[in-house]
Amino acid sequence: MTPVLPDDADVVIRIRGLDNGFGDQTVHEGLDLDVRRGEIIGVVGGSGTGKSVLMRSIIGLQTPRAGSISIFGEDVAHLDAAAAKDMRRRWGVLFQEGALFSSLTVAENIEVPMREFLSLPQELMDEFAGYKVAMVGLPVEAGPKFPSELSGGMKKRAGLARALALDPRLLFLDEPTAGLDPISAAAFDELIKVLKETLGLTVFLITHDLDTLHAICDRVAVLADKKVLAVGTIPELLTFDHPWVKEYFAGPRGRAATPKSKAA
Amino acid sequence: MNTVALAVFFEDDAGTGGARRLTLHGRLTMAHIGDIAGPLRALAPGGGTLAIDLGPVDRIDTAGAWMVHRLVTDWSAAGVxxxxxxxxxxxxxxIAEVATNDKPMAVRPPAGNPAIVRLERIGGAVVLASDNIGNFLAFLGQTLVVLGQTLIRRRSLRWNAFIHQCxxxxxxxxxxxxxxxxxxxxxxxxxxxxxxxxxGAEVFVVNLIGRSTFRELGILLTAIMVAGRSSSAFAAQIGSMKLNQExxxxxxIGMSxxxxxxxxxxxxxxxxxxxxGFYGAFMAVLGGGLYVWVALDIPPVSYVQRLQEVVPLSDFVIGLVKAPVFGVVIAMMGCFQGMQVTGNAESVGARTTRAVVESIFVVIVLDAFFAVFFSALGFN
Structure with missing residues (x-):
């Protein structure tokens, strides 16, 4: 259950000795984590344990105080501008509220990364946007709509379509099911699982949602005490001896989310 | 290994009855699809059958799959x-995944008939303007009622907020x-x-400074400055509180x-x-005084004496009478626009802009009105 995998493992994200903080406050101290290729890793932790900060430092929105982060085997701190831009094509990020550009329609939002990185004919980009919209389970009528005309769940799906615009190999999701009703949340879980299987994605998923963890995560990383305390499947974590982990998975909500077959 | 996707097209008529064969090489991915999209689309369907060979393809993603899917559907539709x-x-x-998601989609909302769109915009603006006037009158009424209640002590004035705003x-x-x-x-x-x-009438510069600043410029420019500073702040503060459901x-809770x-x-x-306004007029007189002292050799004592002779008290009073009126109007505009914020953060920006533009506009209109009014009363 150690967060560090052997050196020969097929790893997409490798984090070693990460330190993060704001002012006097330390968020991470000596954090290690490995993410395998092709897995969905769920990151859980109490509020304020720095889940979002961890994601932001991996994708380069937050400069860590110390430590190294390598993605696809390249150290992201030491990339030049061109290489960093190239790296950004290889991942997609879904922010909590979708973070769609409000002045563009959903379809145009999906075309933004294509326009930025590739020179494709407009007609082809429109076709690509079309199947991406359908792929994330939005009706085609949503394509020409502006983000303000969409519901929260639809915004997240549209944000996911934009994250998938360039067919990335790595997908970051920040609380994808937060604020969705249980039916939409379950459908979103299913969608992520299907996309992961068809597109061969590696998914880094921050969530509070125990149902999501049970439904789609291959492994779960627990963030506590300023580092990744343990990584493993949920049955493995159930045996892990730490008060927060026990409370989280064996508490009333944790038990409620456990599928009956596994609990038996 | 090819990093670029290549299309090789063989037309093999001899013995195969018009069967054609298309071989794709290399990486059929988003990054490289631009190179072959044009040539692939330019191929006109023909011959008996088409076989697309994906054997030499190193990598494929949805973009490549989409190109293959479109090739199959387009040629099949043309009878090949x-x-x-x-x-x-x-x-x-x-390919199966993109095929199930092949649904025609519009990228932008339909543009519509330009004449009708124009008419609709004019109509919308008229309705919006009348709505705005109605809302502003309602807001004015509410504010006056609360102000009146505060004056007759049925409501308490929030002294902390008042001092903080001051x-x-x-x-x-x-x-x-x-x-x-x-x-x-x-x-x-x-x-x-x-x-x-x-x-040869340089000495009349003092008249110019004294009469223009006390009566008009001092208070007008101060009001415009404050409208830009504070009415925008009011609109943004109240607007974001509205968005945040505060x-x-x-x-x-029962607070109005x-x-x-x-x-x-x-x-x-x-x-x-x-x-x-008083302070602003004073600073303007100070600035003018400094200039005439340095450039025209009029010493401060004569400057002040001359000011006393040429500036009637009425100018000073008229300037100060206008000030609180401008102030109340600017504050009402800012607060009103803040209260009108709905929906998203963009609306805060739009309302803040309107607060500044409209309050400056109204201040200038009111100033013109005051100028005519006081002239008619005989204060020249």
Whole structure:
């Protein structure tokens, strides 16, 4: 259950000795984590344990105080501008509220990364946007709509379509099911699982949602005490001896989310 | 290994009955699809059958799968049966995935008839304007009621908020208003001196400074400055509170947002603009005085004496009478626009802009009205 995998493992994200903080406050101290290729890793932790900060430092929105982060085997701190831009094509990020550009329609939002990185004919980009919209389970009528005309769940799906615009190999999701009703949340879980299987994605998923963890995560990383305390499947974590982990998975909500077959 | 996707097209008529074969190489991915999209689309369907060989493809993603899918559907639609050969499991899965998601989609909302769109926009603007007037009157009424209740002590004035607003509207504006008016005073003196010198009447620069600043420029420029500073701040503060549902929370708790937010701002603005207007006029006179001292050799003592002779008390009073009126109007505009915020953050920006533009506009219109009014009363 150690967060560090052997050196020969097929790893997409490798984090070693990460330190993060704001002012006097330390968020991470000596954090290690490995993410395998092709897995969905769920990151859980109490509020304020720095889940979002961890994601932001991996994708380069937050400069860590110390430590190294390598993605696809390249150290992201030491990339030049061109290489960093190239790296950004290889991942997609879904922010909590979708973070769609409000002045563009959903379809145009999906075309933004294509326009930025590739020179494709407009007609082809429109076709690509079309199947991406359908792929994330939005009706085609949503394509020409502006983000303000969409519901929260639809915004997240549209944000996911934009994250998938360039067919990335790595997908970051920040609380994808937060604020969705249980039916939409379950459908979103299913969608992520299907996309992961068809597109061969590696998914880094921050969530509070125990149902999501049970439904789609291959492994779960627990963030506590300023580092990744343990990584493993949920049955493995159930045996892990730490008060927060026990409370989280064996508490009333944790038990409620456990599928009956596994609990038996 | 090819990094670029290549299309090789064989037409093999001999013995195969018009069967054609298309072999794709390299990486059929988003990054490289641009190179072959044009040539692939340019292929005109023909022959008997088409076989698309994906054997030499290194990598494929949804973009590549989409190109293959479109090739198959386009050629099939043209009457040439097309098949995919030697596809890897990944490729098969991706092609099936994009095929199920092949639905025609519009990228932008339909544009509509331009004439009708134009008419609709005009109609919308008229409705919006009348709505706005109605809402503003309602807001004005509510505010006046609460103000009246505050005056007859049925409601308490929020003294903390009032003092805080006085600080941010008045004290914090001292620097910028002072500097602005000081410079304007100097410019008026300098430009006036250039013109009056032609008649040998440079000494009348003092009349120009005294009469223009106390009655008009001092208070008008201060009001415009404060409108830009504070009415935008009011609109943005109240607007973001509205977005954050803080206004709703106040109502639920039983606090009147008008009482808590609007009345202290309106009263503070009225009082502070009165004081800032006086201060602004004083700074302008100071700036002009400095210029005439340095450039025209009129010493401060004569400058002040001359000011006393040429500036009637009525000018000073008229300037100060206008100030609180401007202040109340600016504050009402800012608070009103803040209260009108709905929906998203973009609306805060739009309303803030409107607050500034409209309050400056109304201040200038009111100033023109006051000028005509006081002239008609005989104060020249």
């Amino acid at each position: 049966p097309a098949t995919v050969e030697n596809a890897s499991d990944d490729a098969k899965r991706l 600080e941010s509207i008045g004290v914090n504006a001292l620097g910028i208003v002072g500097l602005l008016l000081f410079l304007v005073g100097m410019v008026v003196a300098q430009q006036g001196a250039v013109q009056l010198r032609q008649f 206004i709703d929370a106040m109502e639920i 947002p008008i009482e808590v937010l609007v009345v202290p701002r309106v009263l503070a603005m009225g009082l502070m603009l009165l004081m800032l």
